[in-house]
Amino acid sequence: MPSAKIAIIGGSGVYSMEDLKNVEEVSVETPFGPPSDKIIIGEFSGKKIAFLSRHGRGHIFPPHLVNYRANIYALKKLGVERIFAVNACGSLREDFTPGEIVIVDQFIDRTKSRASTFFDGKNKSEEFSGVCHISVAEPFCAGLRKKLISAAEKLNIPHKKSGTYICIEGPRFSTRAESKMFQKMGADIIGMTMFPEIVLAREMGICYASVALNTDYDCWDESRPPVSNQEVLRTMKENVSKAKKLIFSVIPELPEERVCNCSRARENAMM
Secondary structure: OOOOOEEEEEOOOOOOOOOOEEEEEEOOOOOOOOOOOOEEEEEEOOEEEEEEEOOOOOOOOOHHHOOHHHHHHHHHHOOOOEEEEEEEEEEOOOOOOOOOEEEOOEEEEEOOOOOOOOOOOOOOOHHHOOOEOOOOOOOOOHHHHHHHHHHHHHOOOOEEOOOEEEEEOOOOOOOHHHHHHHHHOOOOEEEOOOOOHHHHHHHOOOEEEEEEEEEEOOOOOOOOOOOOHHHHHHHHHHHHHHHHHHHHHHHHHOOOOOOOOHHHOOOOOEO
């Protein structure tokens, strides 16, 4: 089976990576069922890159039914050590403008029914025995975030250097009351896909960074029409090139060996 140390997970509107060369599709079996799609492995700047469409090509899986555990396990099985995730999001603040990229540094989980750990006691394999209390005080890889911010500045891509992403269950959008409540909770942007993906990556010792594409103003501002799926997809289509340009400018600069602590996340987490 081919391998890759770097992966890109594409969200709504991001179903392919044209920059990859010499591509091949790989089917990966996992203890948690099949991933969302076949994984595409190709080359860029002398590095092997894996690409996975989170929702599957054709967007066949809504956010609450994505098999996040299978996706992360499959990438780990291919040797992935770093993940760049592309997430659509809505703005909960006037100064977080649609069209901007947010290099997220914190998240809030408001999902309800998603399997959020590999160590749930149901999988009897030795690999996932025990209980894992993983730390996500600083959930994103600081090294990857730093490189993304630096690249965004050099490329003059409109961006926010940090932001708190609140993840809701979906697939519905928020009520106005919920949207206003999320603002008071300290969230800057809102989406449906980051959790549990980021936590599962941490359990697997994989570096994770999000390139969140701000598509709309959610529905907290009553002077604006409520967000629609058409609006989200239209803005994503207009701005997805920014995310790809940003990620592919960072990849050549990544050192072969990691110097962060992400790979050691489970050292003091197991019971």
